[in-house]
Amino acid sequence: QKEVxxxxxxxSVPEGAIVSLNCTYSNSAFQYFMWYRQYSRKGxxxxxxxxxxxxxxDGRFTAQVxxxxxxxxxxxRDSQPSDSATYLCAMSEPKGGSEKLVFGKGTKLTVNP
Amino acid sequence: xxxxxxxxKYLFRKEGQNVTLSCEQNLNHDAMxxxxxxxxxxxxxxYYSQIVNDFQKGDIxxxxxxxxxxxxxxxxxVTSAQKNPTAFYLCASRRxxxxxxxxxxxxxxxxxxxxL
Numbered sequence: 001q002k003e004v005x006x007x008x009x010x011x012s013v014p015e016g017a018i019v020s021l022n023c024t025y026s027n028s029a030f031q032y033f034m035w036y037r038q039y040s041r042k043g044x045x046x047x048x049x050x051x052x053x054x055x056x057x058d059g060r061f062t063a064q065v066x067x068x069x070x071x072x073x074x075x076x077r078d079s080q081p082s083d084s085a086t087y088l089c090a091m092s093e094p095k096g097g098s099e100k101l102v103f104g105k106g107t108k109l110t111v112n113p
Numbered sequence: 114x115x116x117x118x119x120x121x122k123y124l125f126r127k128e129g130q131n132v133t134l135s136c137e138q139n140l141n142h143d144a145m146x147x148x149x150x151x152x153x154x155x156x157x158x159x160y161y162s163q164i165v166n167d168f169q170k171g172d173i174x175x176x177x178x179x180x181x182x183x184x185x186x187x188x189x190x191v192t193s194a195q196k197n198p199t200a201f202y203l204c205a206s207r208r209x210x211x212x213x214x215x216x217x218x219x220x221x222x223x224x225x226x227x228x229l
Contacts, residue, residue, distance in 0.1 A: 008153070032217075034217050036220075041222075041223070041225070042222050042223070043117075043119075043203055043220035043221050043222045043223050044156075044203070044220045045220070046217050046218075046219060049217045088155070088156070090218075100158055100171070100172075101146075101158075101218055103155045103156045104155060105153065105154065105155035106155060
């Protein structure tokens with residue numbers, strides 16, 4: 001079983017739709033969770049960062065972490081064509097654990113006008 | 114503007130040649146990282162460095178070398194021993210907090226390396 005599983009899509013939605021992106025993980029030591037957005041031929045851009053279970057909201061984006069189920073989600077409300085990108089989940093252990101950031105393979109999202 | 118600068122954006126390597134990818138950051142970050150991104154593979158860690166003059170191998174270090182002589186700079190050399198170097202290379206950095214692993218990584222815009 002891979003440490004982090006992420007559905008690669010592609011996912012295609014109409015403008016204005018609510019988008020749900022998900023990752024599951026197997027390592028219960030993961031404590032920090034991130035979502036990155038990556039446009040074509042660009043580096044990943046940090047969207048959301050959280051280290052506790054529950055929800056964190058930032059504008060149209062909501063990150064949700066359920067440590068008991070080892071499951072994280074990113075919701076995008078009122079999706080826009082400019083949201084079309086690949087979304088990467090990433091996670092890491094706390095200090096004293098592994099230094100590495102472990103990534104999902106990314107989900108490619110297209111928002112159609 | 115503070116950020117991470119990778120150069121060049123595109124690089125071509127001939128067979129048997131070593132090439133060096135540049136990564137410079139002006140964020141005053143202590144830790145720096147190199148990743149390789151291939152289609153369908155996600156990001157894989159090549160090397161990382163937590164402080165100047167120290168670095169560790171990641172998951173796929175074979176065929177690569179790094180140096181960290183200055184805090185701002187972490188160049189990656191792709192040697193001729195790397196038989197499949199065609200990929201998108203990403204450099205990242207992060208700040209050391211009270212809890213070192215508590216800070217997220219920030220990325221440059223990558224270098225695309227191809228074989229001639």
